[in-house]
Amino acid sequence: MPDNRSELILNLFKESNALLRGHFKLTSGKHSEWYFEKIRLIERPVVLEKIIDLLVADIEKDNPEFDYVVSPAYGGIAIGFLTALKLKKLFAFTQRVEEKMTVRSGFSGLNGSRAIIVEDILTTGGSVQEVLECLKSMQVRVSGIYCLVDRSAGQVLIEGQPVRSLLPLKVEAFEPEACPLCRQGLPLVKPGASDKK
Numbered sequence: 001m002p003d004n005r006s007e008l009i010l011n012l013f014k015e016s017n018a019l020l021r022g023h024f025k026l027t028s029g030k031h032s033e034w035y036f037e038k039i040r041l042i043e044r045p046v047v048l049e050k051i052i053d054l055l056v057a058d059i060e061k062d063n064p065e066f067d068y069v070v071s072p073a074y075g076g077i078a079i080g081f082l083t084a085l086k087l088k089k090l091f092a093f094t095q096r097v098e099e100k101m102t103v104r105s106g107f108s109g110l111n112g113s114r115a116i117i118v119e120d121i122l123t124t125g126g127s128v129q130e131v132l133e134c135l136k137s138m139q140v141r142v143s144g145i146y147c148l149v150d151r152s153a154g155q156v157l158i159e160g161q162p163v164r165s166l167l168p169l170k171v172e173a174f175e176p177e178a179c180p181l182c183r184q185g186l187p188l189v190k191p192g193a194s195d196k197k
């Protein structure tokens with residue numbers, strides 16, 4: 001059963017074109033079997049909705065008590081908003097103002113409420129940690145942290161706990177001379193010009 005679900009999730013990410021499998025040259029110069037084009041998660045709302053339905057099912061199963069879904073801008077906004085809509089909860093987002101993670105001004109009832117944090121892709125956990133600290137400073141009780149993809153495959157811990165993810169996926173990057181994909185003779189693809197590192 002878990003295998004079927006993992007397969008379903010993996011296929012949805014492939015369908016969104018956010019997760020590409022092959023042989024990629026990363027900006028670091030290293031080679032990888034997987035490549036994420038994170039913005040594509042929100043390019044196809046119909047596919048994203050199917051992904052969010054699975055996340056919502058996990059959240060419902062955990063049954064945390066919360067009033068708000070809070071997500072960091074910008075990638076998390078569509079994802080957190082859709083999650084909040086499906087769970088009939090409130091939504092707020094954070095953004096960096098002069099480097100500091102801050103709740104966007106104008107959200108009215110967050111102070112002292114209960115919240116879960118929803119992020120798109122977890123890499124180092126830095127953003128989620130900052131959102132958590134920001135919420136704590138507003139006396140918000142955080143009852144769960146979720147992400148769609150955990151690129152650390154559970155290795156990133158927030159307050160000693162791994163973040164609940166739909167897709168835990170460790171992305172290994174190889175030096176070209178040690179790359180098993182090169183050894184297999186797979187053609188190397190350099191993903192197109194991108195504005196991210």
Ligand SMILES: [Zn+2]
Binds near residue numbers: 023032176188
């Ligand atoms: Zn290679």
